[in-house]
Amino acid sequence: MTHLTLYTTLGCHLCERLEALLDVLHGGEYRLHKVEISEDEALMQRYGVRIPVLVDETGEELDLGFEPQRLASWLAARGRLDEAAWRRLQAGEGDPGNGGYDTAKTPARSGGRRYLG
Template identity: 35%
Template sequence: MVDFVLYQRDYCHLCDLALAVLAEARVPDFDSVWVDDSEDLESRYGTRVPVLRDLRDGRELDWPFDAAALTNWMAATQDPHGRHSPFRGNDDRRE
């Protein structure tokens, strides 16, 4: 199962740029969903595409983003209290 979905459009230059950033950031497998195929998705994402959604916690990253921002966003984890932390593992900086 994939953890990420990229919402995009056909023939979308920004979506092509987002795909290049995902490759540069070495995003693991993800699904692409075209908002043009659904009225619901069109109303939700129509003016926002491309949008990357983390299926594990529902967070979304709207364009524009670069590889560094994307890497930081992917590394963010949710702690048991529902707060997002940009740190993984046993890091002394964690609150």
């Protein structure tokens, strides 16, 4: 299982878009830990204009992960991209971040569950 951290804040529509894309494009199970940056001045300084920022288990950060190509490349570099889902998204079968992804066409994932923290 992959452990990811998302630096976010309440009402961040780009963060919601990243989460929707992550749910579709991540191959396998993952746990997403959300960190609210507005409650910490240091986090506000570091991430305030960069959110959403997705961080992997090694501390590697992804800015602008709400852009499908950037997220797909980042996941692929970690061996965690669901290639079939990426091909469907590229073929124009909807964009989950814009509410257009047809989940009825999405096959069940290996293990069948997504974990949110």
